[in-house]
Amino acid sequence: DLKDNTIIIVLGASGDLAKKKTFPALFGLYRQGFLPRDTKIVGYARTKMDKAEFEKRTTSYIKGVDENPEVANSLEAFKQTLSYVAGGYEDGESFDNLNAHLESIESHYQTKECNRIFYLALPPSVFIPVTKNIKEHCYVTKGGVNRIIIEKPFGKDLQSARDLLGSVKQYWSEEETFRIDHYLGKEMVKNLLVLRFANVAMGAFWDKNSISNVQITFKEPFGTEGRGGYFDEFGIIRDILQNHLLQVLTILAMERPVSFAAEDIRDEKVKVLRAIPPIEKEDTLLGQYVSANGKPGYLDDDTVPPGSICPTFAATTLFIHNPRWEGVPFILKAGKALNEAKVEVRIQFKDVTQGIFKDIARNELVIRIQPSEAVYLKINAKTPGLRTRAIPTEMDVTYKRRFTEAKIPEAYESLILDALRGDHSNFVRHDELDYAWKIFTPILHWIDGKNGPRPRPSAYPYGSRGPKELTAFIEKYGYKRLADAYFWPVTNMA
Ligand code: BG6
Numbered sequence: 446d447l448k449d450n451t452i453i454i455v456l457g458a459s460g461d462l463a464k465k466k467t468f469p470a471l472f473g474l475y476r477q478g479f480l481p482r483d484t485k486i487v488g489y490a491r492t493k494m495d496k497a498e499f500e501k502r503t504t505s506y507i508k509g510v511d512e513n514p515e516v517a518n519s520l521e522a523f524k525q526t527l528s529y530v531a532g533g534y535e536d537g538e539s540f541d542n543l544n545a546h547l548e549s550i551e552s553h554y555q556t557k558e559c560n561r562i563f564y565l566a567l568p569p570s571v572f573i574p575v576t577k578n579i580k581e582h583c584y585v586t587k588g589g590v591n592r593i594i595i596e597k598p599f600g601k602d603l604q605s606a607r608d609l610l611g612s613v614k615q616y617w618s619e620e621e622t623f624r625i626d627h628y629l630g631k632e633m634v635k636n637l638l639v640l641r642f643a644n645v646a647m648g649a650f651w652d653k654n655s656i657s658n659v660q661i662t663f664k665e666p667f668g669t670e671g672r673g674g675y676f677d678e679f680g681i682i683r684d685i686l687q688n689h690l691l692q693v694l695t696i697l698a699m700e701r702p703v704s705f706a707a708e709d710i711r712d713e714k715v716k717v718l719r720a721i722p723p724i725e726k727e728d729t730l731l732g733q734y735v736s737a738n739g740k741p742g743y744l745d746d747d748t749v750p751p752g753s754i755c756p757t758f759a760a761t762t763l764f765i766h767n768p769r770w771e772g773v774p775f776i777l778k779a780g781k782a783l784n785e786a787k788v789e790v791r792i793q794f795k796d797v798t799q800g801i802f803k804d805i806a807r808n809e810l811v812i813r814i815q816p817s818e819a820v821y822l823k824i825n826a827k828t829p830g831l832r833t834r835a836i837p838t839e840m841d842v843t844y845k846r847r848f849t850e851a852k853i854p855e856a857y858e859s860l861i862l863d864a865l866r867g868d869h870s871n872f873v874r875h876d877e878l879d880y881a882w883k884i885f886t887p888i889l890h891w892i893d894g895k896n897g898p899r900p901r902p903s904a905y906p907y908g909s910r911g912p913k914e915l916t917a918f919i920e921k922y923g924y925k926r927l928a929d930a931y932f933w934p935v936t937n938m939a
Contacts, residue, residue: 457490661791
């Protein structure tokens, strides 16, 4: 754990990520007493602004200030930890200036050993000069630790990711580098290891013998809305599937780690990735939303290049060639501008052996990551009463009902705290990223038209469930939809 002599430097402090996620998370940690005492937070960006303007910008997304005097008070105290330095990203001189500011803060600390945590909330275009400049101009060498926290996009395909990460590696060791995938900080994703390995019952059915197919789904009810410039360059696969959903997959599928140590966990995740061959284009469905019900289509977003055929929806199916999972399809699906906000894992089990039951509903284990965290298992039970019929029902752990007092932390709070503690378990190791890119690069090149004509995504209306081909796509991999409010008539019992 870091002690009371730590500075967190947020580079890109005037940008969107810093404003929406980094600063609110830092404040959350501060308020709950999780930041080392006397921690100072320094913002750095190109924009020239005074302290008041900086405070206004960085605290604009903090919730509860108007309603709760206690939050307002802590926010005032939090502001005392903040300071801001303006400077460029490319020139060493600006970083000397930042370093002078950091040293002046550190001169007030009791000890000579000072820790610096650099959080890069920056666009990829300045990643390389910044990692170089902070190493050359702002790195503390008198004891203490230096760490950098970085976040996607880590390149656009295998080669560009290798180039980018290779450059960072010249200056920062793996030990010092924390690659964020914020899905790893989500409560329900962190729960997966406990759910799987602390329950003998779960372990017993967690394989190809019982499971027919697995879906990992990300749905957002809004479109790019002004973020089209970034999005169009990357597309939904790089934005969500290759990182967030693939990370969830590896934790679902990995073998039991030898311990909870970061390297033991990440070793097992890497083994899963290595057993997944590159995705085939036949196992891919692409979509792009179009205007509907007064909502704009993707191409109506002014920040999107005219005529773009960038996918805003994708479903891809992956297979894991190992003894536990051979033949089980893992379907990853993600889309913008869909009918609801939901991220969940749906594990569908095989049919009950025919004989006494025919066409009875399958079991499903659903792990809802957000909103409203829940784990529920769909089971068949006898309808209560004198008649014998089966009815699908569920065993349900909905967090709001079961853990009424619990405050679920924000993903970024949990991850920044891990980085302060030096725990890499919930960060992405360099080899994980390399294998993740190997799996996705061939279909990304196909979508980008590298080896032929670019595929056209199927149009789906804003606010719908996705492209019309989706139902057939999922069914192709064995998924059976359970009828809503399904009743099992006794006459169907063989
Ligand atoms: C980000 C993507 O990584 O995750 C965004 O770039 C997406 O496009 C976001 O909206 C979703 O995160 P969350 O935590 O809201 O599910």
